[in-house]
Amino acid sequence: MPDALDFTATTARHGLPLLFAAQAQKEVFHNEALARIDALMHAAIEGESTEPPTIAPDGQSWLVAPAATGEWAGHDHAIAMRQAGQWLFAAPVPGMRVYDQTSGQFALFSDGWQKAAAIPEPSGGLMVDSEARAAIGALLLALRASGLLPPA
Known part of the structure; x- marks a missing residue:
């Protein structure tokens, strides 16, 4: 008898939520996935910081610097994305590239962000x-x- 299928709740690379048959409130998971895709596709960050900016409109993304504090503590090197008044975090994967609008250059993730x-x-x-x-x-x-x- 073949092994049973093993379903995970998120995608492997970016942790996008997956939908399941008969799942309640699918729109919540679908909308979260769209918000993450919106922030990660052709990613552009405002800059790099150890703490969240005091004013951050939805749609802004920041690179979380090492030794982050406040809401960003424990998310070093992640991309912090502002969505619906909350911070979502995406862990970087090798080969990920973001455009830093402050410095005007790209950063590449390979054992840490490199410019x-x-x-x-x-x-x-x-x-x-x-x-x-x-x-x-x-x-x-x-x-x-x-x-x-x-x-x-």
């Missing part, structure tokens, strides 16, 4: 070739860190 470091322009020096190589190397490193290029 590409600024690359200084070459200046001075006697050997143009060595400076050019160093600048190109830094550029390649930044492109790999941001997920635009695969690892070497």
